Amino acid sequence: MHGMAKIKASEAEKEKKRKEKEDKARQYMESMKKILEKREKSEMDDEALTLMSDILVEHPDVYTLWNFRKEILLTYKDNKSEEELTPLVTSEMRLTEICLRANPKSYNAWYHRLWLLNHLPKADLETELMICNKYLKLDSRNFHCWDYRREVVSKLAIPESEELTYTLAKIEENFSNYSSWHYRSKLLPLVYKDPTGIRPIKEEIHVQELELVQNAAFTDPTDSSAWFYLRWLLGRLEPKLTVVSCYIKNKNIYLALSKCLTSDDNYAIEVEGQSLKEFFLDKTARLWMGVLPSNLPSELKIVFIINETKEEIILNKENNFAYFVKPQFEAYVGKKLLSVLNEQLDSCNQLLELEPESKWTLLTSVVLMEAIDKAKYNDVILNRIELLSKVDSLRRNYYFDTRSKFLIEMKLENWEPNENIDLSKLNLSALYHSQYLSYAVNVDLSGNNLEEKSLPLLSCLVNCEVLSLRGNRLKSLKGFPYLKSLKKLDLSNNKFDEESKLFPYLSKLEMLKELNICNNTFVNEAKDIDFKIAGVSVIYKT
Incomplete structure (x- = not known):
């Protein structure tokens, strides 16, 4: 108890515990040796099962033993009748239960139980469902149990609507239940599929779910479970292939x-x-x-x-x-849904007044503003993404790329397709939707933060004759695509420090006539400048 002096163990007690530990270790090693010898000799018998059971109840995560058990059980399956196998399955189920008492989140015990369901005579599925519910009452976030339960539910053919009711009950018990929210996101599109295909679920249910998750998210703004679900509700569907x-x-x-x-x-x-x-x-x-x-x-x-x-x-x-086709990256929002989204944005803004650096609130507010009217909230969205990159600095590159995607989409939605596209001075860290640029002849990507990872995406610029990558963060042209029409390429003010990281990748550009490499490290440091490419005018002085 607190406040009481700790009683030191006597030397005799220490010695006793040491011997007990040594005995257990010796027994473990002896049993493992016997088991492995049996496996090597293919001795698939009850003795091997008993030896393994004795170890597994103490050490449920020795996956080698579970694998050997499966081998024995498959042998029995081929040589025994269903009547003989049924008590064996019951015994195996009981063993996994004992193991799960020691470690309720044992990967191996749960997987073995699932394997038994799929490979041996039918277990009592109603009992299995009851056991799952018992474990989830003890820990509603045990995702191993949730996975197993879904398999049992599938075999019992329980309607998705009943499972939705169950997830709601678990959420009401504890908002911080990621598994329940996740399962709900899988069930809703099956029960309430949106006939228009615009949203993951039909609008009236969508509105109800937004109201449900709002209560959870704003009860504890630091808990990610409900926020993830809210992001799913607000997220985009995979675009239709057109x-x-x-x-x-x-x-x-x-x-x-x-x-x-x-x-x-x-x-x-x-x-x-x-x-x-x-x-x-x-x-x-x-x-x-x-x-x-x-x-x-x-x-x-x-x-x-x-x-x-x-x-x-x-x-x-x-x-x-x-x-x-003029791109529209956000789905249409009906009046009722728009009203709910505006209410949620107001709630986010109120919460941000109290906690201006709340990561999940900031992130959700950005998604809400994009769905409501991203042109109207353009500056606010960019400011909040910038703040997120500082508040959540470990994921700053994710926010930089999110910002890039937003800016490119805004440009494309307002661009009348023609031969010129200006994406300069946006501080882009990544490229998105480059297939929309295939018609362009003059592409300006100068003044950004693009690195080598973005170069392969330029392969869509099949008609580009003039390409400016001036003032980016390129250190190499590895991954630069074959652009059959390219005549003029500006690579000035980048980070190239060696000729070998640039010139070998340009040899395939047969139409290239002009190359600007001014203000790159290897150019500035070169004593004898002799940069030549046959048929290409190389500019290396400003």
Whole structure:
């Protein structure tokens, strides 16, 4: 008890404990030796199971023993009747229960229990569900138990609506229950799917869930569980795979997509009813390029086929053989939902008056403002992202990239597609949505903070003739793509400290005529300047 002097153990007691510890260690080593010998000799018998049980009740995370048990049980499964196996399964379940009493979050014990469900005669699933509920009453955040429970629920074919009720009960017991919130996010789209596909769930349920999570999030602003769920409710859906631009240039056809194609997608392009066979994808898998057949009519019908859907596009002189979809990165928000979002933003702002550096409140307020009207809140959003990079400095690069994405989206939503795009002096740390830039001839990315990781994304600039990367943080051109149209490249005021990190990556740019490398370290430190590339005018002096 507190305040009482600690009684020191006598030498005799210490010696007794030492011997007990040595005995246990010796018994453990002897048993492990016997078990491993049996495994090596493929002696799949009850003795091996008993030896392992004695160890596992004390040390439930020795995964080698669980694996050997599985091998024995699979052998029994092939050689014993279901009647003989049933008590064995019961015994195994009992063993895992004993192990879970010692460590309720034992990966191996929970996994073995799950393995038994899937490989051996049916267990009593109702009992299994009751056991799960018991463990979750002891610790509602035991994610091992949640995973196992989902498998049991699936086998029992319990309706998703009943499970939603269960998650709500667990949340009401304890708001700080990430597993319940997460499970709820998986169930809601199954029960209340949004028929419009705009939001993860239908609007009236969306509003109810926002009100529910608001109570939880603002009860304890430092707890991340409810904030994560709120972010999910406010998050964007994966965009539908559609054509965002299609145009003809120099007898080539270019088709940009809203998102990456995957290896599972079946796709094709038809031009005037004929399949276009000679095409290829750029490295981002968002841009198709193909050579058009000769003698085409003055009006072309392009058909993009993806899996079982078709998208038809007409190109002619009236639209300059170019089709563009103006990007809209935020989903439409109805009046009722907008009212709730504004209420939540007000609550966030009130909380920030009391706790101006509350990370989750700042982050959620940014997402809310983007959903409500990001043009209206442009400056506030940028200021709060800047504050987040200081408050949560370990993740500052994430906030820098978030800021970059926001700025690029604002630019693209206000850009009328033409041959010039100015993304200069934005302090961008990353590139996003580069497939929208494939039409541009003059691309200005100067005055940013781009590094080598962004270079592969430039592969979409298939028609770019003039590219400025002046004043970035480039140390190497590794990853710089083949840009077949590029004639003028500005790499001045970067961080190149060796010729070898620059010139070898430019040799494939066969159309390049002018290269600016002023104010790079290796240029400034060079004594005898002799930078030459055949057919290219190299500028190294200001």
